Amino acid sequence: MGTYSKIAVMALILPSLLLLSSLSVYGQPLGIMSPQKQRKTQNKTLSSENGRFIFGQISDSSKDQFMLDTLTGRLWRIAESGKIGIFLKSVPYRTEEGKCSALPR
Numbered sequence: 001m002g003t004y005s006k007i008a009v010m011a012l013i014l015p016s017l018l019l020l021s022s023l024s025v026y027g028q029p030l031g032i033m034s035p036q037k038q039r040k041t042q043n044k045t046l047s048s049e050n051g052r053f054i055f056g057q058i059s060d061s062s063k064d065q066f067m068l069d070t071l072t073g074r075l076w077r078i079a080e081s082g083k084i085g086i087f088l089k090s091v092p093y094r095t096e097e098g099k100c101s102a103l104p105r
Contacts, residue, residue, distance in 0.1 A: 052069060053068065053070070054067070055078075065077070072103060074090065076088040077091050
């Protein structure tokens with residue numbers, strides 16, 4: 001390789017190195033950094049004073065919305081279907097014998 005070709009190669013490499021070095025690159029922390037704060041869920045229970053039904057959500061997913069009948073103890077999951085829209089689907093309880101029941105014992 002001649003002197004001019006070495007200069008030409010360096011002229012191509014140096015600007016690209018300068019451009020790449022200006023970009024910020026972060027590696028994965030190895031546990032020596034302070035832990036990040038966990039995000040608290042905004043789930044709240046919807047009920048009325050002396051109300052029979054309580055609506056609740058156990059996670060950030062909209063699929064985890066439930067309705068509890070406080071009089072009978074029955075539990076429903078709020079579901080959605082393309083054909084009928086939003087509906088209540090009964091959540092069965094498992095008895096000590098391993099059978100399913102609509103009511104808790």
